[in-house]
Amino acid sequence: MTHEEFESLAALDALGVATGDEAAALRGHLGGCFTCRRARDEYGEAATLLALELTPIAPPAWLRARTSAEIAPDFAASRRNGWWLAAAASLLVVTLGWREREVRLSRARETEQRAILAQLEHENARLSSELTALGSSTTRTIALAGQEIAPAASAKVFLQADRRRALVFFHDLPANPGDKSYQLWIIRADQPAPMSAGVFDVTKDGKASISIDNLPIATEIKALAVTLETRGGVKQPTNTTFYVAGSAGL
Amino acid sequence: METSLTAAGLLPAVAKGNVAAFEELYDRYASTIYALLLRILSNADDAQEVLQETFVKAWTSAKMFDAVRGSEVAWLISIARSRGIDRLRSRKIRNEREDEAGRDVSVRTSFSDTTTGADLAIQSQERKAVRSALAQLPEAQRVALELAYFEGLSQTEIATRLSEPLGTIKTRMQLGMKKLRDHLQTFQ
Secondary structure, eight states, X not given: OOHHHHHXXXXXXXXXXXXXXXXXXXXXXXXXXXXXXXXXXXXXXXXXXXXXXXXXXXXXHHHHHHHHHHHHHHHHHHHTTOHHHHHHHHHHHHHHHHHHHHHHHHHHHHHHHHHHHHHHHHHHHHHHXXXXXXXXXXXXXXXXXXXXXXXXXXXXXXXXXXXXXXXXEEESOOOOOTTEEEEEEEEETTOSSOEEEEEEOOOTTSOEEEEEESOOTXXXXXXXXXXXXXXXXXXXXXXXXXXXXXXXXX | OOOOOOGGGHHHHHHTTOHHHXXXXXXXXXXXXXXXXXXXXXXXXXXXXXXXXXXXXXXXXXXXOOTTTOOHHHHHHHHHHHHHHHHHHHHHHHOTTSOOGGGTSEEEOOOGGGOOOXXXXXXXXXXXXXXXHHHTSOHHHHHHHHHHHHXXXXXXXXXXXXXXXXXXXXHHHHHHHHHHHHHHHHHO
């Protein structure tokens, strides 16, 4: 195998799709080839671009505290290395405690405010993008009507074929029981089995919305329908009691 | 504890047990990694658990980080992605009922009402550059890369999913990765 071939394997390996044999061959080669080892590292770095493209989403604030608490025993253990270290730490706490506390509180407030601001900016950008997309001349609208079990319900699908995504807004659906989820199904022209487009819960006022990404390309969508399923969703619908449904007419 | 930690210096400091460095690392990258895990897992509870595992792993394994081989964020993302895909696979095995949605589509609900927290780790300017680079990939290459990276599918599974010959899929992924690598070199 040539260096070029090993470099191609390195690309697949960095993506996590090299087969067992390919990965083994590559490992054997990398041990003695600086050039290919470097290529593998560079491909590993390149793969992370896929993650860096995503818009960051702030995790819940409590998760930071929980994560810090999990590593805290290590921190505490390191402090137990000598009694004098503990004494010094105590002295430090006595002399600087209040000041440190004030600084920490101030930093926490600042961090929280910055996080809220970032979150609001992120939301603002997201909503602006959604509004622009919804108003685009290329966006197609599909109406889903309430069926026998929920005649007052309705939904509107805003399909952005060029971006392979859709936004769906539901209205006046009855609240789903806690052990059930609503599930949206896409009926494709190229396969008889419905394809799940996601699960959702309904708010008290009967509203819900979901965003569907990575819609299948070059596939005709015949219809969409919603069923009530076991919480978390199922692979295929277990019933034909549709809450809302409609033909895509595409 | 006074810290003067630079972007390049966090993991070495973490490896020495510097808790302030660890917290700064978390503040800098948690949002980026959480977004990745939500993309992979489509479930906030799972994403939060794996996010915590990722940073605990970073704390215990920081000494393994080699700056010559890659960046700090790439190292963290690699840990998170690997654990996220492991979680995704075990979830599929554990609960066949769970909606894996044929993984043809990914569903993103709004998590904004439940999230507060850390700084945006990657500046918007840099993200624009990344998006610009990825936008230049042909759609077919991009789809193949995303199925592998975010859904952990094998070459064969991707070929089946897209109804394309295995060789075609392999070539697409290799070409796509090469372009990403070339772009990366232009960033640097």
